[in-house]
Amino acid sequence: xxxxxxxxxxxxxxxxxxxxxxxxxxxxxxxxxxxxxxxxxxxxxxxxxxxxxxxxxxxxxxxxxxxxxxxxxxxxxxxxxxxxxxxxxxxxxxxxxxxxxxxxxxxxxxxxxxxxxxxxxxxxxxxxxxxxxxxxxxxxxxxxxxxxxxxxxxxxxxxxxxxxxxxxxxxxxxxxxxxxxxxxxxxxxxxxxxxxxxxxxxxxxxxxxxxxxxxxxxxxxxxxxxxxxxxxxxxxxxxxxxxxxxxxxxxxxxxxxxxxxxxxxxxxxxxxxxxxxxxxxxxxxxxxxxxxxxxxxxxxxxxxxxxxxxxxxxxxxxxxxxxxxxxxxxxxxxxxxxxxxxxxxxxxxxxxxxxxxxxxxxxxxxxxxxxxxxxxxxxxxxxxxxxxxxxxxxxxxxxxxxxxxxxxxxxxxxxxxxxxxxxxxxxxxxxxxxxxxxxxxxxxxxxxxxxxxxxxxxxxxxxxxxxxxxxxxxxxxxxxxxxxxxxxxxxxxxxxxxxxxxxxxxxxxxxxxxxxxxxxxxxxxxxxxxxxxxxxxxxxxxxxxxxxxxxxxxxxxxxxxxxxxxxxxxxxxxxxxxxxxxxxxxxxxxxxxxxxxxxxxxxxxxxxxxxxxxxxxxxxxxxxxxxxxxxxxxxxxxxxxxxxxxxxxxxxxxxxxxxxxxxxxxxxxxxxxxxxxxxxxxxxxxxxxxxxxxxxxxxxxxxxxxxxxxxxxxxxxxxxxxxxxxxxxxxxxxxxxxxxxxxxxxxxxxxxxxxxxxxxxxxxxxxxxxxxxxxxxxxxxxxxxxxxxxxxxxxxxxxxxxxxxxxxxxxxxxxxxxxxxxxxxxxxxxxxxxxxxxxxxxxxxxxxxxxxxxxxxxxxxxxxxxxxxxxxxxxxxxxx
Numbered sequence: 001x002x003x004x005x006x007x008x009x010x011x012x013x014x015x016x017x018x019x020x021x022x023x024x025x026x027x028x029x030x031x032x033x034x035x036x037x038x039x040x041x042x043x044x045x046x047x048x049x050x051x052x053x054x055x056x057x058x059x060x061x062x063x064x065x066x067x068x069x070x071x072x073x074x075x076x077x078x079x080x081x082x083x084x085x086x087x088x089x090x091x092x093x094x095x096x097x098x099x100x101x102x103x104x105x106x107x108x109x110x111x112x113x114x115x116x117x118x119x120x121x122x123x124x125x126x127x128x129x130x131x132x133x134x135x136x137x138x139x140x141x142x143x144x145x146x147x148x149x150x151x152x153x154x155x156x157x158x159x160x161x162x163x164x165x166x167x168x169x170x171x172x173x174x175x176x177x178x179x180x181x182x183x184x185x186x187x188x189x190x191x192x193x194x195x196x197x198x199x200x201x202x203x204x205x206x207x208x209x210x211x212x213x214x215x216x217x218x219x220x221x222x223x224x225x226x227x228x229x230x231x232x233x234x235x236x237x238x239x240x241x242x243x244x245x246x247x248x249x250x251x252x253x254x255x256x257x258x259x260x261x262x263x264x265x266x267x268x269x270x271x272x273x274x275x276x277x278x279x280x281x282x283x284x285x286x287x288x289x290x291x292x293x294x295x296x297x298x299x300x301x302x303x304x305x306x307x308x309x310x311x312x313x314x315x316x317x318x319x320x321x322x323x324x325x326x327x328x329x330x331x332x333x334x335x336x337x338x339x340x341x342x343x344x345x346x347x348x349x350x351x352x353x354x355x356x357x358x359x360x361x362x363x364x365x366x367x368x369x370x371x372x373x374x375x376x377x378x379x380x381x382x383x384x385x386x387x388x389x390x391x392x393x394x395x396x397x398x399x400x401x402x403x404x405x406x407x408x409x410x411x412x413x414x415x416x417x418x419x420x421x422x423x424x425x426x427x428x429x430x431x432x433x434x435x436x437x438x439x440x441x442x443x444x445x446x447x448x449x450x451x452x453x454x455x456x457x458x459x460x461x462x463x464x465x466x467x468x469x470x471x472x473x474x475x476x477x478x479x480x481x482x483x484x485x486x487x488x489x490x491x492x493x494x495x496x497x498x499x500x501x502x503x504x505x506x507x508x509x510x511x512x513x514x515x516x517x518x519x520x521x522x523x524x525x526x527x528x529x530x531x532x533x534x535x536x537x538x539x540x541x542x543x544x545x546x547x548x549x550x551x552x553x554x555x556x557x558x559x560x561x562x563x564x565x566x567x568x569x570x571x572x573x574x575x576x577x578x579x580x581x582x583x584x585x586x587x588x589x590x591x592x593x594x595x596x597x598x599x600x601x602x603x604x605x606x607x608x609x610x611x612x613x614x615x616x617x618x619x620x621x622x623x624x625x626x627x628x629x630x631x632x633x634x635x636x637x638x639x640x641x642x643x644x645x646x647x648x649x650x651x652x653x654x655x656x657x658x659x660x661x662x663x664x665x666x667x668x669x670x671x672x673x674x675x676x677x678x679x680x681x682x683x684x685x686x687x688x689x690x691x692x693x694x695x696x697x698x699x700x701x702x703x704x705x706x707x708x709x710x711x712x713x714x715x716x717x718x719x720x721x722x723x724x725x726x727x728x729x730x731x732x733x734x735x736x737x738x739x740x741x742x743x744x745x746x747x748x749x750x751x752x753x754x755x756x757x758x759x760x761x762x763x764x765x766x767x768x769x770x771x772x773x774x775x776x777x778x779x780x781x782x783x784x785x786x787x788x789x790x791x792x793x794x795x796x797x798x799x800x801x802x803x804x805x806x807x808x809x810x811x812x813x814x815x816x817x818x819x820x821x822x823x824x825x826x827x828x829x830x831x832x833x834x835x836x837x838x839x840x841x842x843x844x845x846x847x848x849x850x851x852x853x854x855x856x857x858x859x860x861x862x863x864x865x866x867x868x869x870x871x872x873x874x875x876x877x878x879x880x
Contacts, residue, residue: 009185010045013178013207014171018046021169022053025115025144031136032143034121034161037171039250040208043146046171047117050144059104059114061141065123076118076128096131103141114141121147121157129156136165150291173205182207186214187223187230192614193595194588195223195232202236202307209247209308216240229617235374238315239308247312257284258293265294265304266313267322268329269345273300275332326353337361337541340368340549347381359387363543366397371550373622375401392418392427393543399434403441406621411438419455426544429506440626440663489518489702506544509535513548516555517625521665523704523733525563532556554624557590562705564737564766566598589618593631600638601737603769603806608638609647616651630666633673640677648677668698668706676713683826685856688719695725704729712741715774718860723748740768744775753782757795764802772802785872830857834870 011018024030035043051060061080069075074095080102081089088094103114116132118124124132133156135141145166147153153161160166174182180196203209217223220240222233239247254262261280265271273296276285285302288294295305304310314322326349337343347365350357366381378401382394399414412435419431435452497503498511512535519528535552539545553576560569573594576587596611612635619628636651652674672694679687691714698706711726727749730742740763747755760775780795826847833843840858844851862868 009182009211010042010207011049012182012185013174014042014046014049017169017171018049018053021046021050024167025050025054025142028113030142030167032145032160032166034145034147034157034166034168035171036147036149036168038148038173038206040206041171041173042207043171044119045207047119047144047146051115051117054115058112060117061099061103061114062117062119063128065118065120065125065128067123070123070125072125073127074131075125077131092127092131096134099131099135100140103135113139116141116143118143118145121145122149122151122153124154124157126154126156129154129160133160133165136160174207174210175205176200179203179205179210182210183214183230186211187218187225189225189228189230190610190614191230192232192588192618193591194618195230197588197591198232198236202311204306204308212243212246213308216243226617229614231617235376239311243308244312244315247308248316251309251313253291254293257281258288261285261288262293262304262309263313263317263321264325264329265302266310267317267325268349269310270297270301270303270341271329272335273302275329276302278332279328323353326350327355330355330357340364340539340541340546343541343546344368344377348377351380351384356386357384359385359390360542363390363393363397364541364546366394367400367543368546368549370397370400370404371547371624373404375404378404392423393430396427396430396434397543399431399438403434403438404621408438408441425504426506429504429510430544430547433510441623491515491518494518504544505538505540506547509538509545509548509552512538513552513555516559517663517665520559520562521703521705523708523729523735523738525559525705525738526565526734528559529556529563529565532559551624553587554590557594558625558627561594561597562737563735564601564740564768565735566594569594589615589622592618596638597634598767600634600641601770602767603773605638605641605643606807609635609642609644612638613647625666626663627666629670630673631670633670633677636677637673640680645681649681652677664701665703665706668694668701668703669709672706672710672713675710676717679717685860688714688717688860691717692719692722699729704733708733708738708741715745720748720778736766737768740766740771744771744778747775748778751782753779753786753791753795756782757798760798760802769802769805773799776802827857827861830854831861831873834858834873 021033024033035047037043054060063076063080065076069078072078073090074081077095077099080099081095084094084098088098103116116135118132132143136143143166145157147157152158157166161168176196179200180191183191183196183199199210199213203213214223216239217232220237222237223230224233225231251259251262261284264279265276271279285294289296293305293309294302296302304313317325330346330349330353333346337346343361343365347357347362349355350362362381362385366378366385369375369378369381378397382397382401385394395414395418399411399418402408402411402414415431415435415438418427419435423431432452432455439448439452494511494515498508498515500508512531516528516531516535519525519531532552532555535548536556539549539552553572557569557573560566560572570591573587573591592611592615596608596615599605599608599611612631615631616628616635619631632651636648639645639648639651672691675687675690675694679690691710695707695710695714698704698710708726708729711722711729714722715726723745727742727745730738730745733739733742740759743759743762744756747759756775756779760772760779763769763775764772776795776799780792780799783789783792783795829847830843833846838846840851840854843854847854858870861873
């Protein structure tokens with residue numbers, strides 16, 4: 001696409017405000033309204049839509065304030081006063097008479113009052129404000145003012161607002177959701193969370209900047225469409241010339257000293273308070289703060305308030321001056337970097353300015369960039385490292401860059417070079433763990449993974465016998481175990497390493513993260529999230545621990561998603577994105593995943609399908625935890641429930657063992673959802689027994705979470721025999737989601753209808769509509785079976801109420817909502833004939849099928865209703 005139309009999208013996010021303004025201006029008691037907001041926020045578009053929505057034939061007169069005419073009497077009305085004798089242009093009565101004529105003469109009372117639209121009202125001259133106040137007071141017109149909050153409003157207009165004669169309506173920046181809607185409207189299709197966050201961060205929700213930024217991105221192809229989804233590049237390039245010129249024009253009010261200070265902060269990013277005051281006078285900083293051009297953080301550091309201002313300044317500064325500023329900033333940065341973001345900023349400044357930087361900082365910057373999927377920056381930093389002693393460590397990071405670019409064979413070659421004997425322990429550890437990562441992504445044979453760890457241990461015995469590094473090779477064994485289905489996981493040994501203060505920090509980090517993955521599989525996602533947070537606390541500014549930052553963050557998000565702690569997970573991801581929206585490619589997919597999982601659990605199936613589809617696309621290149629098999633399975637399940645059977649079938653293919661890398665946990669989770677979707681799509685009678693067998697295999701492999709998921713899906717498909725086993729498995733789980741499922745399963749196992757209703761209410765309060773529907777449905781079944789019609793009607797009423805909240809088709813030909821007993825059309829026909837007294841042979845003859853097929857249908861029907869006899873089916877006829 002070469003151009004982006006503005007028209008249909010100008011009012012996105014303003015619909016309610018537009019309706020309110022039209023209503024108020026249609027009210028004869030309204031004298032005036034002030035739309036107050038920054039430049040580009042959409043005041044003009046909103047005002048145009050409002051005036052177009054007023055009564056046809058209403059007289060509208062438009063004037064504009066001007067900084068140039070601010071000292072000229074009645075300057076804003078200069079176009080209206082054209083032709084008036086010069087001596088009359090300064091006479092209030094003469095000017096008033098001419099303006100009244102321009103408004104259409106003396107109007108009738110009420111809604112016939114003409115409308116005066118005043119743009120740039122912050123630049124009105126005093127005489128024009130007085131004239132407008134007179135018109136409003138005499139009921140000769142009403143006014144719609146458009147003004148920016150800075151500079152301050154003219155005194156007369158401020159008094160009109162203070163006296164209540166003019167109502168003030170702030171026009172706020174768009175919310176994140178509105179930015180997403182605007183981006184999708186401009187681009188004509190679904191947009192990834194990474195794109196929306198980048199746009200939202202850079203534009204701060206300013207609609208004009210959103211349109212310009214998106215147009216710039218499409219034109220210069222850092223915003224592109226992949227598999228029907230609009231996505232943003234891993235790292236944003238500098239702004240284009242056109243957008244830079246527009247943004248820089250807004251910086252016109254700055255004096256030379258202020259602009260110089262802004263340029264320094266734009267080049268340096270967040271500068272500590274002492275360093276900023278070292279380069280910029282205190283008075284200049286205070287003026288910039290007072291006018292909202294810059295801001296300070298909780299730590300006292302200064303930075304440019306609007307990201308687009310900083311980007312435009314960086315682009316527009318001449319190269320020689322930019323390099324001079326970069327060197328000044330680096331020369332003043334004498335304290336060690338405080339965090340990974342500071343490391344990245346210093347490395348960026350040094351690389352651009354050609355300044356020699358400490359090799360340790362460069363290596364840490366390269367490591368952090370690699371884990372954020374920014375391989376281009378990582379390679380630049382590695383090439384600037386001069387120390388021969390870091391050559392092998394640099395080879396490992398070059399291998400990481402190749403992994404990020406999908407060049408797995410090249411990565412393995414580089415790792416082999418790095419690990420040539422003798423290699424130091426830190427290189428052995430980093431290289432072997434990366435080799436395991438590559439083999440998991442490449443779905444290589446298990447023997448290769450075991451061989452990597454064997455060589456690691458042997459090399460440690462040869463080069464560092466008796467050291468702690470030799471003992472912590474158990475970490476590699478454990479990671480291998482997480483990926484394989486025939487290896488034991490030594491949690492005791494890992495905890496010993498994690499708790500050993502004398503062990504190398506990277507080894508402790510790796511041990512904690514391996515334990516966290518194990519805890520998720522064991523059904524303890526809450527414990528896993530705590531372990532991941534503990535690991536994040538060990539991350540420092542050195543390369544060896546910085547390597548684990550992104551992995552630990554992703555693992556915390558994974559655990560919180562499994563536990564159902566969506567708000568906490570979203571806040572964690574948002575905090576990371578706020579740190580540096582230019583390098584958030586790996587986090588963006590998690591936002592889509594979190595939103596998709598939440599929508600799925602809340603019964604908003606079309607939204608779940610869309611968000612999980614985006615997550616699949618994003619995680620193809622940034623999957624630190626190898627969760628793609630699980631996410632693909634979830635996406636297939638969401639597509640099924642949204643009624644998109646074709647998409648569900650395509651995604652199921654990605655969940656097959658042959659097509660899936662990753663850990664045993666995520667492969668098995670993906671397999672569970674693939675079986676459930678296939679069973680629903682094909683009415684496969686073997687679906688439920690296969691899910692039960694998967695639960696058996698998962699328990700044997702020490703993965704209760706997978707067993708719980710498999711039994712839950714068997715229950716969804718109608719198997720009422722799994723309640724007791726599901727209750728027993730979930731009893732030891734620690735996630736909120738698992739606790740809700742336990743309440744359902746335990747009440748179902750005990751056939752306790754009242755507890756089922758209570759469990760349904762708890763699930764509904766937590767937002768789990770499909771689970772609540774399952775509770776109410778099972779309670780209704782039990783009441784009907786016990787011939788308690790009043791209680792059954794009460795349960796049915798609850799079920800009906802909660803089902804209304806589902807978004808998407810309630811059912812397709814062979815698909816039903818989770819937790820609610822629904823029969824396929826063929827099953828309904830079979831039940832009807834059974835109730836008429838026909839035998840299995842007679843039913844088979846009627847449908848032209850075999851007796852075995854009819855028996856299969858009855859088997860599924862019996863399981864769905866929890867009965868064992870044909871005679872009991874009449875209890876459920878009314879319900880189905």
